[in-house]
Amino acid sequence: MGRIDRYLLSQFLAVFGLASLVLVLVYWINRAVLLFDQLIADGQSAWVFLELTALALPSIVRLVLPLAAFAATLYALARLSGDSELTVVQATGASPWRLARPVAAFGLVVLLLMSALSHVLAPAAIGRLNDRQAEIAETATARLLREGEFISPNAGLTLFIREIAPEGELRGLLLSDTRDAGVGVTYTATRAYLVQGETGPQLVMVDGMVQRLFAEGQRLVATSFSDLAYDLGPLMPEASDGNRSSRESSTWALLRATPEAAAAMGRTRAQLWSEVQDRVAEALLAPVAALLALGCLLQGEFSRFGVWRQVLGAILLVIGVKGVEAAVVPLVREDPARWPLTYLPALAGLLAAAALLWWAARPRRVPAEAAA
Numbered sequence: 001m002g003r004i005d006r007y008l009l010s011q012f013l014a015v016f017g018l019a020s021l022v023l024v025l026v027y028w029i030n031r032a033v034l035l036f037d038q039l040i041a042d043g044q045s046a047w048v049f050l051e052l053t054a055l056a057l058p059s060i061v062r063l064v065l066p067l068a069a070f071a072a073t074l075y076a077l078a079r080l081s082g083d084s085e086l087t088v089v090q091a092t093g094a095s096p097w098r099l100a101r102p103v104a105a106f107g108l109v110v111l112l113l114m115s116a117l118s119h120v121l122a123p124a125a126i127g128r129l130n131d132r133q134a135e136i137a138e139t140a141t142a143r144l145l146r147e148g149e150f151i152s153p154n155a156g157l158t159l160f161i162r163e164i165a166p167e168g169e170l171r172g173l174l175l176s177d178t179r180d181a182g183v184g185v186t187y188t189a190t191r192a193y194l195v196q197g198e199t200g201p202q203l204v205m206v207d208g209m210v211q212r213l214f215a216e217g218q219r220l221v222a223t224s225f226s227d228l229a230y231d232l233g234p235l236m237p238e239a240s241d242g243n244r245s246s247r248e249s250s251t252w253a254l255l256r257a258t259p260e261a262a263a264a265m266g267r268t269r270a271q272l273w274s275e276v277q278d279r280v281a282e283a284l285l286a287p288v289a290a291l292l293a294l295g296c297l298l299q300g301e302f303s304r305f306g307v308w309r310q311v312l313g314a315i316l317l318v319i320g321v322k323g324v325e326a327a328v329v330p331l332v333r334e335d336p337a338r339w340p341l342t343y344l345p346a347l348a349g350l351l352a353a354a355a356l357l358w359w360a361a362r363p364r365r366v367p368a369e370a371a372a
Contacts, residue, residue, distance in 0.1 A: 004089060004092075004102075005101055005102040005105065006102075008089075008099075008102035011079075011080065012073060012076050012103070012290075013072075013106065014076075015075050015076045016068055016072035016106070016110070018072075019068040019071045019072045019075070020065065020068040023068050023071075027063065028056070028057065028060055032049075035052055035053060035056075048132075052129060052132060052133070055125045055126075055129040056125070057125070058121045058125040058126075059126065062114060062117040062122050062282075065113060066114070066282075066286040067289075069106070069290050070286075070290060070314075070318055072290075073293035073294060074293040074297070074311060074314055077293060077297040078297065082307075086297075095361050096294075096357045096360040097357060099294065100294060100357055103290050103291055103293075103294045104287060104291065106287075107287025107288070107290040110287065110290070111287050114282065114283035114286050118251070118279040118280075118283055119250060119252075119279060120251075123249055124248075124250065126247050126248050127248035130245075130248060146161065147163050147164045148161075148163075154179075156177065156178045157175070157176070157178075157179065158174075158175070158178075159173075159174070159175050160173070160174040160175075161173055168193065169191055170191060170194070172190070172191075173187070173188065173190075173192045173205060174186070175188075181215065182215050183214050183215065184212070184215075185210065185211070185213075186210070186211045186213075187205060187208060187209075187210055187228070188208050188211075190206065190208065191205075191206050191207065192206065192208075194232075201232040202230065202231060202232060203229070204227060204229050204230075205227065205228045207225075207227075208224070208225055209222055209223065209224050210223045210224075210225065211223075245266070246265045246266075246271075246272060246275055249265070251279060254272045254275060254276050255273075255276060257269065257272055268336070270337060271336045273336065273339060274332055274336035274339040274342070277340075277342045277343070278332070278339075278342050281342040281345070281346055285321070285345065285349070288321070288349035288350050288353065289321075289349070291350065291353035292314055292318060292352060292356070293314050294357070295352070295353045295355075295357050296311070296313045296314035296317065297314070298310075298357070298360035299313070299356065299359070299360060318349075320348075320352075321345050321349040328342065328344050328345060
């Protein structure tokens with residue numbers, strides 16, 4: 001690469017790093033707030049919160065990289081144009097096609113980052129995230145073991161434990177279930193135990209009473225019992241069944257998947273192949289977005305009012321490419337054999353960028369007044 005190419009590439013990478021950091025922080029904070037509320041409600045530690053949010057980062061980064069590449073190219077070129085550096089480069093004889101070389105190199109860098117995330121890092125992080133959530137689901141009964149507190153693990157359910165003995169015995173238990181509007185059920189027991197059953201955790205209550213209050217007629221029916229088991233499965237987060245989904249598998253694993261492995265993922269071989277193509281096509285959008293930004297910024301002559309028209313045109317073109325993507329995705333999901341349509345958004349964006357560069361490179365007539 002020449003000196004000009006390296007200079008332009010350094011400008012793109014500097015702005016790209018800042019734009020990526022800002023966008024990732026915005027998405028990460030939005031996700032972290034929701035996850036924080038959920039984990040605190042489950043009684044988890046801050047370390048678990050940090051671990052889960054860190055595992056979500058690869059997917060967030062993969063989501064924002066194409067947008068960051070587009071914003072970085074647009075901002076860097078607009079700044080170079082405003083400082084007349086882009087005009088100087090063009091005055092040296094650099095054509096739009098020549099200027100596309102550092103932009104294409106920058107897009108290739110982002111493409112490699114996107115490919116590493118899409119094919120390897122993001123699936124591995126999603127798999128580990130699901131494993132940790134399954135582990136948390138298995139130990140989530142700890143959120144119910146708080147003595148002296150009224151807690152509501154779900155809407156319509158209230159649990160109170162007067163005391164928790166060192167050996168794990170729950171003393172003075174009250175459980176109110178008002179999820180059914182027609183009848184409210186209240187369980188009381190002198191002691192209870194948490195045991196693991198075949199279908200999930202069970203609350204075994206000893207020496208207690210069940211009181212059912214029927215809304216119709218306001219009838220109260222009380223029944224004493226010596227022991228009673230209550231299924232806590234509906235109160236717990238759903239645990240994983242142990243099978244890896246396609247989102248948790250690397251691209252190499254999807255390509256090598258047998259029909260049996262695909263069935264374990266709940267997919268067919270055709271659907272797995274379509275998902276692989278979707279990952280490849282998603283990475284191609286980054287260099288296409290950068291070339292679209294360059295093509296739009298090279299339109300028109302220098303204006304002291306700035307390049308806001310070109311910037312607006314680039315944004316509208318990217319929205320159009322995303323619109324094509326939104327139209328293609330349902331068609332491919334309906335029939336995986338239509339997977340070539342996955343590349344249509346990238347192809348449409350590339351053709352639009354080539355048309356813009358060709359238009360910018362065409363010879364311009366000099367008005368007779370200006371020539372005189």
